[in-house]
Amino acid sequence: MIDVIVIGAGPAGLAGAISCAENGLKVTVIDEFVRPGGRLLGQLHQEPSGEWWNGIKESERLHNEAQKRSVDIRCGVSVYNLEKDKDSWNVHTNIGTLIAPYVLVATGAAEFPIPVPGWTLPGVMSIGAAQVMTNVHRVEVGKKGIIIGANILAFAILNELQLAGINVERIVLPEKSPLSQNAGEPEEVMKSLLNAAHLAPSPILRFGSGFMKNEGFRKLGMKFFPKSGVKVNGTPLQLRKAALEILGKDQVEGVLTVDIDVNGNVIKGTEKIYEADFVCIAGGLYPLAELTAVAGCPFQYVPELGGHVPHHSEKMETPLEGLFVAGNITGIESGKIAMAQGTTAGISIAKHAGKGSTDINEKLEQAMKNVHTVRQNAAIQFNPEIANGRGKIYELWDDLYGKELDSLQEIG
Structure with missing residues (x-):
């Protein structure tokens, strides 16, 4: 029994x-x-x-x-x-x-799944799936990738992908919507990331995070956040860019992005395509x-x-x-x-x-x-x-x- x-x-x-x-x-x-x-x-x-x-x-x-x-x-x-x-x-x-x-x-x-147009293409996966494929099954998920979504889990797995020699070109946010919720709002994302600032690879980032916890400094910091992003172990974190669509015919070929303001609203006329052969969606x-x-x-x-x-x-x-x-x-x-x-x-x-x-x-x-x-x-x-x-x-x-x-x- x-x-x-x-x-x-x-x-x-x-x-x-x-x-x-x-x-x-x-x-x-x-x-x-x-x-x-x-x-x-x-x-x-x-x-x-x-x-x-x-x-x-x-x-x-x-x-x-x-x-x-x-x-x-x-x-x-x-x-x-x-x-x-x-x-x-x-x-x-x-x-x-x-x-x-x-x-x-x-x-x-x-x-959490965050629907992004094109997310059913081969080569699109959750960030957790990329972790399992890499560390458990020893399968290379791709040569050049983009992560959509910035959170603690995404950063931890980014490091694991890098250790496996996998190139992650950039991290961008999902487009702001009722489904993406706070994950599409740069300031809210920044607030959540500051709680892991002690793990940041750069002393400057760790030092600066103390100021950014103040709401006034954070709003100012987000306003002037570089469009090219801040590098996390060599990968640009671009909090002022959002993914509009994952592109490709038979598999992932790239991601259509757009610049966004501090509240996550799209800035029209700033669309840009980045090449990629895999995409990880990180919804938490x-x-x-x-x-x-x-x-x-x-x-x-x-x-x-x-x-x-x-x-x-x-x-x-x-x-x-x-x-x-x-x-x-x-x-x-x-x-x-x-x-x-x-x-x-x-x-x-x-x-x-x-x-x-x-x-x-x-x-x-x-x-x-x-x-x-x-x-x-x-x-x-x-x-x-x-x-x-x-x-x-x-x-x-x-x-x-x-x-x-x-x-x-x-x-x-």
Whole structure:
């Protein structure tokens, strides 16, 4: 019999499975990809300390740790429904229905699509797809590329493409529209990028970013932002240019761009075509939380967390008995934070199941503290207001469910 089913074999799911198994639970992990690791598989970057973060090696470490603890990992398994039946959860998959009293949903995040005319041409891909093709499958995505969209994820993967010897000619914005939203507004993009200014390759950029955080200086800076862009590891970041259309007959041949003002409005008569044989669209990430919605879990829209997230506590519980969450499904953050949350979820599940040692409460408190520590030391924050977002969702939990849980514990 299975005690815990973990949906998602990424950093949160694998860490959660290890934590559950360490506390005496029998665990099965399922994932639709052909190998475990999730988004870790594509990650390769240098930390501010100088050390390299190799996602493939990290995923192998987690995989080995899970196997040592007899965790059953099944890849190529897709989940299409999740429902509660008395004291157990039924997880309906393409290989049949799996049943367990506890489920940890660690499905991660997905990329926002930003429609650009011509985006169905061969050679157009999301920035995440370029990362996987380059770092996982070792496939060269092209010879000369353009990234449409400027955000923290785009910069991280730009560096990875450059390390692989792939030439990215420039980064431009998508055209301002209801679909592109803030991604098409230069000043809003600049505000988001300033929170990663400590990672900028140039001391001048790092120094200047301090002034740019002031609204007045930022507006002035955007007004005089060079049309040729500011180079990021050799690639021009052009915040005053937008992509109107991706051009090509049978595959990508170029991108039609136009100059834009500080508010993202098109300046007519400034159209220009840049040659390219591949285009990456970078729309950012949002929590991939549909399965918890199918299960009946209530949601809250928290923009600081990346979108709609399931109601959950700091112990990674949801209001549905036996259903837990961890990782980017709860808000967009790094793989290290996802692992810390997974560990917390595993200990929390063990506590609910009556497993673990006598110091299980102390372990849970320590795991939650570790999530805070890892977050504070994170080199990259996808959203600078993440702490406020976490505070909102935990305050919501206390308001809606805290008293109810306290009453149940008193009865018990």
